[in-house]
Each structure stands twice: as C-alpha cells, then as structure tokens.
Amino acid sequence: MKTAAHRALDAASVRGVTYADARVVSIRNRSLTVKNGRVGHASESESLGIGVRVMAGGAWGFAASADLSRASVEAAAARAVEIAQASARVKREDVRLAPEPAAVAEWTTPYKLDPFATSVEQNLDLLLKVDAEMRAVAGVTLAETGMNFQREESWFLSSEGARIHQTKYSTGAGYTAYAFAGSEIQKRSYPNSFGGQWQNRGYEQIEEMKLVENARRVAEEAVALHHAAQCPEGTATIILDGSQLGLQIHESIGHPIELDRVLGMEANFAGTSFLTLEKLGNLRYASDLVNVVADARQEHGPGLGTFAYDDEGVAAQSTPIITNGRFTGYLSSRETAHTIGAARSGGTLRAEGWNRLPMIRMTNVSILPGEKPMSLEQLIAATDDGIYMETNKSWSIDDKRYNFQFGCEIAWEIKNGKRVRMLKNPSYSGITTEFWNSMDAICSRDEWTLWGTPNCGKGQPQQVVGTGHGASPARFRNIRVGSAYQGS
Amino acid sequence: MxxxxxxxxxxxxxxxxxxxxxxxxxxxxxxFALTRFANNAIHQNVExxxxxxxxxxxxxxxxxxxxxxxxxxxxxxxxxxxxxxxxxxxxxxxxxxxxxxxxxxxxxxxxxxxSVRATRFFDETAAITPADRAEVVKSIVSVAGKHKLTTAGIYSTSESREGIFNSRGLANWHHQTLAEISITMLAEDSSGWQKLNSPDVRNLNPARLAETAAQKAVDSAHPREIAPGKYTVILEPAAVLDIVGFMFWDYSGVAILDQRSFLNDRIGAKLFGENINICDDAEHPLQAGSPFDGEGMRRQRVQLVENGVVKRVVYARATAQKMKNSEYAGKVGPIEPTGHGFPLPNEMGEMPLNIVFGGPENPRSVEEMIASTERGVLVTRLWYIREVDPYEKIVTGMTRDGTFLVENGKIQCGLRNFRFNQSLISMLSNVEAMSAPVRASGEESFDMVVPAMKVKKFNFTEATKF
Missing domain, CATH: 3.30.2290.10 (PmbA/TldD superfamily)
Structure with a gap:
C-alpha cells in the first residue's frame, strides 16, 4: 500500500507540484439488521483505493482510483495535477498551508474484542433476542434492530515527509420499537435513535450496552405513548437527556464552528455560519456554565471523532470552543488556519474514504460535565415546573445555524421535582445563542456519555462521517415548546 | 471503465x-468529476x-x-x-x-x-474536461462580478454504468451520463440559488442559471421580517420536490405491511385535492436513471395518485407475494411486482424513485401565480426538512436563498427566512394552481418531474434572523 502512495507522490512531483499527499485507504464494514423476528439485512463490504491531492499553480486538484496498479496510480497523480492547473484558472489567491511537522507514526484504536472476530451467528443471536423482547409487548407493530462494525486502515504520505499508518475500529448498535394505532405512529429507540450508539471501540462496546435488558421497557414506552398527553405549546423549562443534548451540540455548535463554513466554502450546500470571524473571543455564546471542547485525542474518549492524526497529517488536538460561555475557537485546517491568525491547523481534516477530498469535520465536540455532583434525578428533583425530553425524533436548523427545532421521542412533565406524567410528540425550538445562554444547570461526570453521530453529511460530493459528542443532561429556561404541532 | x-x-x-x-x-x-467554487474561485476540484x-x-x-x-x-x-x-x-x-x-x-x-428507447448516455457530457468545467465556472463568476455578488456552487459531470447478472440467465445493463450545475449568489444580506441537471450537458444553460440566481440575490436584498403564520405560498419546482419527496418512502408495500406508512388504512381514499395526479415512470423523457430495479426487474409505470385519490403503492417481487397473503390484500389496490425493489436483502422493500406529477388542465407560470396573488410568499428553495409526524406527514424545515413577499400581484421585497411545520396531506389538498411539470433538482429529495405550486394556508411557525 505504501508503494502505491510513494508512486503517486513521485508521479506528482515530476509534474512540478508545490505540495502533494496520497492516502491509501482500505475499509471493511459489516452491517446486520433484524426486523420483526427475521434477518432484514446481512452484508459486508470492502473498499480499497488511493486519493491523490496536489497543489499546482497555487490551487488544489484531487483524483482517486480504486486501481492500485502502477499505471493507474501514476495516471491518477497526473490527473490530479491537470485538475489543479484547471483550478488555477479561476483563483483569487494562492492556497497557503500552515506549517506542520512531518509525522512518522503508527496508531490503532485501542480495543479489547476485534468485532470482525465475532461470529455472525453471535451477532444475529443478540439482535434476535432484542427483537423478541420488543415484540413480546402487546401493541408493538414493528421492531427493528441493527449492528454495524467498521475497520478503516489508512496510509498517509506527503511530499513533506509525513508517513502515517492508522487503523480505526468503530462499532454501533441500537433498536427501535414502533406502535401504530388509530391515527398515530409512535416509536421508542435505545440507546439512541437513528442507528443507536456508536464509538471507536471493539465489540466490547456492544456487550456493555445492555441491549436486551432495556428492550422491553423501550417497547412498553412506545405503546404507552398512545395514551400520553400531547406536549403543550408555550414557554417552559426543559431538561434534555445527554443523547439529545449531544445532537443539539452537533447542530448548533459543531457545524457553525467549522471554519470552511464561516469562510463561505460551503455556501452552496451546507450553508454558512452566523459565527463570523469578528466574534472569536468576543461573543457571549452561552451561559457561564457552558464549556465546550473539540477534542480528537484518545484521552477525551473513544468517540467517532477520535484519531491520532487527521487526513492531512496533523496530530489530534483539543481546542477550547466555548470557555465559560465565551466563544473561543473554530475547527480549522492547514489551509484555513491563517484566517484566524493561528500558527497551526486545529487538526480536523477528514475524508469519508479514499475517493473523497478531506475537509473540515467535527472531531468530538463535547460539553464538559458540571463540576458539582449532580445526577439526572437530582436535577429533576431541583426543578419545580418543567419538561424532561429524551431521544431525538427530528432535527432541523437553518443554513446559518440560528433557528433550530428538535422533536424528541418521549417526555415527562415535571411538577415540584417529580415526573408526574408522560407527554407525547415533544418538541422545542429557538435561536442558538439565546438557547445556550439559557442553560442554568448540567449534570456531572457520572451522567456524561460520549455519544456518536454516525451520519453527519457535508460537502459536494456529499461525504458522511462519524462525529462524537460528549454530554450529560442539562436544564434550559424559557424555551419555546410544542411549535412542531402548532397550527396543524 | x-x-x-x-x-x-x-x-x-x-x-x-x-x-x-x-x-x-x-x-x-x-x-465522476466535480468542480466546486466559492468566494468567486475554484476551491475544490475532484475526480x-x-x-x-x-x-x-x-x-x-x-x-x-x-x-x-x-x-x-x-x-x-x-x-x-x-x-x-x-x-x-x-x-x-x-x-x-x-x-x-x-x-x-x-x-x-x-x-x-x-431501439427507440431514448439514450441517457451523451458523448458530449462524457467528454467534458477539467478545463471545460473551469471555463463554465469562470463565466458564472463573471455574472457574479457584474452584479457585485459572491458566488458558490458546483459543476459536475459523470459517466456511470450499472448492471445485474444472475445465475438464472439475467444480464441487464444500463449506462448513462449526467451533468449538474448548482449556483448560489450571495449579497450582503441576501442570496439566490438555481440548480439543474440532465444526462445531456447541452440542456444546461449556466449563464441563464447564474443570471436567475443573481437576480434573486439582488431582489431579496435588505429582507423584511414579517410575522409567521398561514400564508399563500408559491413554491418553485425545487421547493416542491424537496418537500413532497418525504412522502414517497411510504408508497411501498413493505411500508404498509410494517404499518409505518402514512397510507396505512388510506389507500383508495381521496387524500389530496382533485388536481393532484402522481405517477412513477422511469421511461419519462425528463427522467434519468436505470430502467430496472435492484433485482433486475423492469421498472413499470405506476399511477400512484389519480385526481387526489391514492390508488396504490409499488412492489418488489417478494413484497407483492407477501401482500397477497396478508390481511391487507383487499384494501390496497392492485398487487403485483412493479420493478421498484431495492437490492436484496433489505428491510425497506421498495420505493418509487422516478416521480412525475401530472400537468394541470390550465398550467400557470410562476409569474401568473404571482400576478394572481393578493398577499403571499414566493419560495425559491427549502432546506433541512425532517419528518415531525409520520402519520399526518407533518414535516419541518426552512426557506432559503430567495424568499419574497408578494402583494397585489407583485414581488414587493425579500423576506427573512421562515421555519415551516406543514402536513403534506394538507398541502396537497390546498393547491390552487400549478405550472407545467419540469425536471427539477434540490438537496433534500431525489430529482423529480414536478410543477411549481401555489398553495394556500402554508404553515410558517417561526422566522429566523436573516
């Protein structure tokens, strides 16, 4: 594999490029689902190829090929140079790369159990047990469970001398119980919706999830929602569970701090950002209690945004994003670092695979837990009147990341520190900075989980990568609730 | 290749x-090749x-x-x-x-x-080079410069092949090309957008797309904020396809069997207005894509909605067999394999992916819709649409890149963008006028042949800050 990358760099260098890198990536994936007692989907896939990125005439070109023969790799490098020369015909200024020491490194995700060493029978047996538990509950009309593993091995070589070999494992699993009755479809998911919980770990993560143990409760809640009261419309104190807060961070902090968005590079598709450059260090993003970091290092945890080096060879870092409520950092790359006066990239460039250009992506964008010990039940007990919402059901935010609306699968009304009744179809909405400035309590480390979002889309052609979001439950005051059903 | x-x-x-x-x-x-531009320059360029x-x-x-x-x-x-x-x-x-x-x-x-089947492969598209794409981008940047705007977008071209073989003798093959241009024009406090694709690059007119996007950015400058509420809206075709696309997952036999479809207990009912006719037709001259499904079955033309009545859903082979033996067999209209299955094994079954809306008896252009509107909102594009309620088919999302106030038959000014929470059942029951259907492309749903629509009582629930 290294030979192919070397050949690409050699072929590019003789064509007069000022910079080149080559990534050979091999990805293996296993995907299993069970639906209503039967295997829904059983598949594995492998993908191998090389992506060559070059700079010529002050502009970028990128070409990728699945064919690792000498002729094909050299042709891809030559094509990348031709493309860069075409790019240079419509440029405003030369691309500037922040300096970065050329790393020579080997790294593998720490794991206990290689997921691909587990048998398919073992995997399916677990999913079928979960499925049976859910379908044992009267009123469940559809039970869906799923499990996914991925192994990504990459070799990164650059014309500056970087030689990095990384292997990343990720695992994910989860399930949903649906109940259709009358004119309503209700659902409940565990441990999270839209694919469950994902981390960069081995199969040990799946074993620790307590999937079977929670299946019946989750299914019973799906059925019970049919008898619950509708979430009211109005203004309320809300408490969000950690998984929903993780998605709130993803959408209203993680995306707006992407420096390429801020600089207009995503304007045609994903959009721009309200976090214009003059706000760095000046904006009161959130209340004093809010501290957010973008941390790709292993010591932050095994998130989907954890690695040793990003896809342009920059070492994993921790960047303070919000410090005691003040906006303090962006997600940056070698190309964009100079726009914020940074001497070095923040190390966030990642690609979906060998055939995609790396771009700025969230790493693990996490809110730090409260320092004062507080459990979720203590937080609820300390709330006179509010709504506790759990597990995302829908999410939407405008293209500058101001106005958002989230729906959750389930909620409970809180009166005098106690959950008094279940609510269905809960939703809340607001403006990003107003929302984060209204946070007045957050649970402590015991309630903190590094959630995985496996399906973050960005770029043209679109790339889907996984991101991590550590969060514990938190409370927000004077939030608009119920607007999703307003007027309908 | x-x-x-x-x-x-x-x-x-x-x-x-x-x-x-x-x-x-x-x-x-x-x-596949894609040239991406932003800030009036090419910044990403891939193949x-x-x-x-x-x-x-x-x-x-x-x-x-x-x-x-x-x-x-x-x-x-x-x-x-x-x-x-x-x-x-x-x-x-x-x-x-x-x-x-x-x-x-x-x-x-x-x-x-x-032999008369229209080709979807065009040498002119396959022959486009990086230099050709750069020249087109240069022309788009030139339009931006003329209007003192900043532009961002893409120009992509591709040549693709798809085939399915099986040990029972099946050997089906399809090849096609596709060219696509998407342009955003940005002003100080406004923006405009246009997007189009076609298997034949000669059907794209980059200069016209750029001029239209630029005019929208200019015309929506200094947007006003008006209170959210129920408005008559004029949705351009891209806005229509992005929002209606969220219901087509449900026009599936498996969705009915799984009881996750908004059509549960509703097939045969008049769910939409009399003027709504929808079919799935892979052979339609404005459609693109393969003529066979994930098992190699030829895609059939299927009338899904006729005069507002939901007539039927689509089926993969196994789903049709299962439906015939199910308790729903007498309640769901015709049951037969229609060539809409996904590759097996899968849990989703099938879906119509070549949607064509029927043209109205008296098509009205967007200009005519504006002229006939006393007070309403013209919407260029919708964004970040997600399902809120699966059975009433309420979806939420935002307007984007060109939202205008229409009063007394004229565009008055740009508007700050709205969030909507809108039932698709209600929306398609409130369509007052439609244009002739065209091939349209958005970002939230797959490409379709859809009209622009004038819809009354469209439900905006909040406004954002720009």
Missing part, C-alpha cells in the same frame, strides 16, 4: 467460486473512478450480500465466501423468492421496439 462484457466475465468467475444455489452480481461503475461488484448468494431461503471493488480472483473468492457465510447462518425466510429469470425480469418492458 467497466463494460457489459467485462462484467459478464467477472460474473462467470464469481459463479465458479460459489457453491450457493443461486448467485447474483450487481455492478456499478463510474467516472474519481471506481467500480464495485456486489455479490448475493442464496441457499434455500437464506440470502446475504458482500461487496468489493477489486476484481482479482482472491478478492472475488473472499467476497463470495463472506456472502455465503452470512447467508448460511440464517434461519430460512419463507418469503424469499428464487432470483428472477431474464424473461420474468424483462416481461414488463412494454416498449415494442427497444
């Missing part, structure tokens, strides 16, 4: 490596070439799939072995059918003379 002959050769090797009762291979291959084989094996009611992008014997043997291992460990599925023969798969091809 993969050819049908090369694929047939690979499939012969796969068959030799397999001990399964039946074997299927789906081939996809493409050369890739890849070919994939996806192998499905069957053993007496058990099936599984393995995919690879390397075609040496070792890689193919490994993929076959993985597929067989995944299949063997399962319990038999009584609903799994034998793979279709070529006769069965192609029996739905109603075209008497196959």
């Amino acid at each position: 993969l050819t049908k002959e090369k694929a047939a050769n690979i499939f012969d090797r796969i068959r030799r490596f397999s001990s399964a009762d039946e074997v299927e291979a789906i081939f996809t291959g493409s050369r 890739e070439e890849n070919s994939i084989v996806s192998i499905r094996t069957n053993f007496a009611g058990r099936t599984a799939r393995a995919t690879a992008n390397q075609f040496d014997d070792e890689s193919l043997r490994r993929a076959v072995a993985v597929s067989e291992n995944l299949a063997r460990v399962q319990a038999p599925d009584p609903d799994l059918l034998p793979m279709p023969t070529a006769d069965e798969a192609n029996s739905g091809d109603k075209l008497a003379d196959k």
Whole structure:
C-alpha cells in the first residue's frame, strides 16, 4: 500500500507540484439488521483505493482510483495535477498551508474484542433476542434492530515527509420499537435513535450496552405513548437527556464552528455560519456554565471523532470552543488556519474514504460535565415546573445555524421535582445563542456519555462521517415548546 | 471503465467460486468529476473512478450480500465466501423468492421496439474536461462580478454504468451520463440559488442559471421580517420536490405491511385535492436513471395518485407475494411486482424513485401565480426538512436563498427566512394552481418531474434572523 502512495507522490512531483499527499485507504464494514423476528439485512463490504491531492499553480486538484496498479496510480497523480492547473484558472489567491511537522507514526484504536472476530451467528443471536423482547409487548407493530462494525486502515504520505499508518475500529448498535394505532405512529429507540450508539471501540462496546435488558421497557414506552398527553405549546423549562443534548451540540455548535463554513466554502450546500470571524473571543455564546471542547485525542474518549492524526497529517488536538460561555475557537485546517491568525491547523481534516477530498469535520465536540455532583434525578428533583425530553425524533436548523427545532421521542412533565406524567410528540425550538445562554444547570461526570453521530453529511460530493459528542443532561429556561404541532 | 462484457466475465468467475444455489452480481461503475467554487474561485476540484461488484448468494431461503471493488480472483473468492457465510447462518425466510429469470425480469418492458428507447448516455457530457468545467465556472463568476455578488456552487459531470447478472440467465445493463450545475449568489444580506441537471450537458444553460440566481440575490436584498403564520405560498419546482419527496418512502408495500406508512388504512381514499395526479415512470423523457430495479426487474409505470385519490403503492417481487397473503390484500389496490425493489436483502422493500406529477388542465407560470396573488410568499428553495409526524406527514424545515413577499400581484421585497411545520396531506389538498411539470433538482429529495405550486394556508411557525 505504501508503494502505491510513494508512486503517486513521485508521479506528482515530476509534474512540478508545490505540495502533494496520497492516502491509501482500505475499509471493511459489516452491517446486520433484524426486523420483526427475521434477518432484514446481512452484508459486508470492502473498499480499497488511493486519493491523490496536489497543489499546482497555487490551487488544489484531487483524483482517486480504486486501481492500485502502477499505471493507474501514476495516471491518477497526473490527473490530479491537470485538475489543479484547471483550478488555477479561476483563483483569487494562492492556497497557503500552515506549517506542520512531518509525522512518522503508527496508531490503532485501542480495543479489547476485534468485532470482525465475532461470529455472525453471535451477532444475529443478540439482535434476535432484542427483537423478541420488543415484540413480546402487546401493541408493538414493528421492531427493528441493527449492528454495524467498521475497520478503516489508512496510509498517509506527503511530499513533506509525513508517513502515517492508522487503523480505526468503530462499532454501533441500537433498536427501535414502533406502535401504530388509530391515527398515530409512535416509536421508542435505545440507546439512541437513528442507528443507536456508536464509538471507536471493539465489540466490547456492544456487550456493555445492555441491549436486551432495556428492550422491553423501550417497547412498553412506545405503546404507552398512545395514551400520553400531547406536549403543550408555550414557554417552559426543559431538561434534555445527554443523547439529545449531544445532537443539539452537533447542530448548533459543531457545524457553525467549522471554519470552511464561516469562510463561505460551503455556501452552496451546507450553508454558512452566523459565527463570523469578528466574534472569536468576543461573543457571549452561552451561559457561564457552558464549556465546550473539540477534542480528537484518545484521552477525551473513544468517540467517532477520535484519531491520532487527521487526513492531512496533523496530530489530534483539543481546542477550547466555548470557555465559560465565551466563544473561543473554530475547527480549522492547514489551509484555513491563517484566517484566524493561528500558527497551526486545529487538526480536523477528514475524508469519508479514499475517493473523497478531506475537509473540515467535527472531531468530538463535547460539553464538559458540571463540576458539582449532580445526577439526572437530582436535577429533576431541583426543578419545580418543567419538561424532561429524551431521544431525538427530528432535527432541523437553518443554513446559518440560528433557528433550530428538535422533536424528541418521549417526555415527562415535571411538577415540584417529580415526573408526574408522560407527554407525547415533544418538541422545542429557538435561536442558538439565546438557547445556550439559557442553560442554568448540567449534570456531572457520572451522567456524561460520549455519544456518536454516525451520519453527519457535508460537502459536494456529499461525504458522511462519524462525529462524537460528549454530554450529560442539562436544564434550559424559557424555551419555546410544542411549535412542531402548532397550527396543524 | 467497466463494460457489459467485462462484467459478464467477472460474473462467470464469481459463479465458479460459489457453491450457493443461486448467485447474483450487481455492478456499478463510474467516472465522476466535480468542480466546486466559492468566494468567486475554484476551491475544490475532484475526480474519481471506481467500480464495485456486489455479490448475493442464496441457499434455500437464506440470502446475504458482500461487496468489493477489486476484481482479482482472491478478492472475488473472499467476497463470495463472506456472502455465503452470512447467508448460511440464517434461519430460512419463507418469503424469499428464487432470483428472477431474464424473461420474468424483462416481461414488463412494454416498449415494442427497444431501439427507440431514448439514450441517457451523451458523448458530449462524457467528454467534458477539467478545463471545460473551469471555463463554465469562470463565466458564472463573471455574472457574479457584474452584479457585485459572491458566488458558490458546483459543476459536475459523470459517466456511470450499472448492471445485474444472475445465475438464472439475467444480464441487464444500463449506462448513462449526467451533468449538474448548482449556483448560489450571495449579497450582503441576501442570496439566490438555481440548480439543474440532465444526462445531456447541452440542456444546461449556466449563464441563464447564474443570471436567475443573481437576480434573486439582488431582489431579496435588505429582507423584511414579517410575522409567521398561514400564508399563500408559491413554491418553485425545487421547493416542491424537496418537500413532497418525504412522502414517497411510504408508497411501498413493505411500508404498509410494517404499518409505518402514512397510507396505512388510506389507500383508495381521496387524500389530496382533485388536481393532484402522481405517477412513477422511469421511461419519462425528463427522467434519468436505470430502467430496472435492484433485482433486475423492469421498472413499470405506476399511477400512484389519480385526481387526489391514492390508488396504490409499488412492489418488489417478494413484497407483492407477501401482500397477497396478508390481511391487507383487499384494501390496497392492485398487487403485483412493479420493478421498484431495492437490492436484496433489505428491510425497506421498495420505493418509487422516478416521480412525475401530472400537468394541470390550465398550467400557470410562476409569474401568473404571482400576478394572481393578493398577499403571499414566493419560495425559491427549502432546506433541512425532517419528518415531525409520520402519520399526518407533518414535516419541518426552512426557506432559503430567495424568499419574497408578494402583494397585489407583485414581488414587493425579500423576506427573512421562515421555519415551516406543514402536513403534506394538507398541502396537497390546498393547491390552487400549478405550472407545467419540469425536471427539477434540490438537496433534500431525489430529482423529480414536478410543477411549481401555489398553495394556500402554508404553515410558517417561526422566522429566523436573516
């Protein structure tokens, strides 16, 4: 594999490029689902190829090929140079790369159990047990469970001398119980919706999830929602569970701090950002209690945004994003670092695979837990009147990341520190900075989980990568609730 | 680049490596290039070439799939072995059918003379070079400069091949090209957008798209904020396709059997206005894509909605069989395989992906819709649409890149963008006027042939800050 990358760099260098890198990536994936007692989907896939990125005439070109023969790799490098020369015909200024020491490194995700060493029978047996538990509950009309593993091995070589070999494992699993009755479809998911919980770990993560143990409760809640009261419309104190807060961070902090968005590079598709450059260090993003970091290092945890080096060879870092409520950092790359006066990239460039250009992506964008010990039940007990919402059901935010609306699968009304009744179809909405400035309590480390979002889309052609979001439950005051059903 | 002959050769090797009762291979291959621009310059410029084989094996009611992008014997043997291992460990599925023969798969091809089938492969598109794309981008940047705007967007071209072979003699093949341009024009506090694609690059007019996007940015400058509420809206075709796309997952036999469709207990009912007619038609001249489904079955033309009445849903082969034996059999209209299945195994079943809206008796242009509107909102594009309620089909999302106040038959000014929470059932019951359908492309749903629509009582619930 290294030979192919070397050949690409050699072929590019003789064509007069000022910079080149080559990534050979091999990805293996296993995907299993069970639906209503039967295997829904059983598949594995492998993908191998090389992506060559070059700079010529002050502009970028990128070409990728699945064919690792000498002729094909050299042709891809030559094509990348031709493309860069075409790019240079419509440029405003030369691309500037922040300096970065050329790393020579080997790294593998720490794991206990290689997921691909587990048998398919073992995997399916677990999913079928979960499925049976859910379908044992009267009123469940559809039970869906799923499990996914991925192994990504990459070799990164650059014309500056970087030689990095990384292997990343990720695992994910989860399930949903649906109940259709009358004119309503209700659902409940565990441990999270839209694919469950994902981390960069081995199969040990799946074993620790307590999937079977929670299946019946989750299914019973799906059925019970049919008898619950509708979430009211109005203004309320809300408490969000950690998984929903993780998605709130993803959408209203993680995306707006992407420096390429801020600089207009995503304007045609994903959009721009309200976090214009003059706000760095000046904006009161959130209340004093809010501290957010973008941390790709292993010591932050095994998130989907954890690695040793990003896809342009920059070492994993921790960047303070919000410090005691003040906006303090962006997600940056070698190309964009100079726009914020940074001497070095923040190390966030990642690609979906060998055939995609790396771009700025969230790493693990996490809110730090409260320092004062507080459990979720203590937080609820300390709330006179509010709504506790759990597990995302829908999410939407405008293209500058101001106005958002989230729906959750389930909620409970809180009166005098106690959950008094279940609510269905809960939703809340607001403006990003107003929302984060209204946070007045957050649970402590015991309630903190590094959630995985496996399906973050960005770029043209679109790339889907996984991101991590550590969060514990938190409370927000004077939030608009119920607007999703307003007027309908 | 993969050819049908090369694929047939690979499939012969796969068959030799397999001990399964039946074997299927789906081939996809493409050369895809995309030039991306922002801040009036090209900032990303990519090209890739890849070919994939996806192998499905069957053993007496058990099936599984393995995919690879390397075609040496070792890689193919490994993929076959993985597929067989995944299949063997399962319990038999009584609903799994034998793979279709070529006769069965192609029996739905109603075209008497196959030679007249319109090609979707154009040499002019396949021949576009990086330099050609750069010249087009330069012309778009020039339009931005003329209007003192900043532009961002893409120009992509691709050549793709898709084939399906199975051990019962099926060997279907499709190749096509596609060119796509998407342009955003940005001003200080406003923006405009246009997007179009076609298999034939000659159908795209970059200068006209750029001028339209620029005019929208100019005309929506200094947007006013008006209170959210129920408004008459004029949705341009891209806005229509992005929002209605969220209901087509439900026009599926499996969705009905799973009781996750908003059409549960509603097939045969008049759910929409009398003026709503929708079919799925892969052969429509404005459609693109393959004429066969994930099992190789020829895609049929299916009338989904007629005069507002939901007539039926689409079916993969196994779903049709299952539906016929289900308690819903007498309540869901015609039940037969329609050539809309996803590659097996899957849990979603099928879906119509070549949607064509019927044209109205008296089509009205967007300009005529504006002229007939006392007070309303003109919407260029919708964004970040997600489902809020699966049965009432309430979806939420935002307007974007050109939202205008219409008063007394004229565009008055740009508006700050709105959030909507809108039932699609209610929306398609409130359509007052439609244009002639056109091929349209957005970002939230797949490409369709749809009209612009004038809709009353569209439900805006909040406004954002720009």
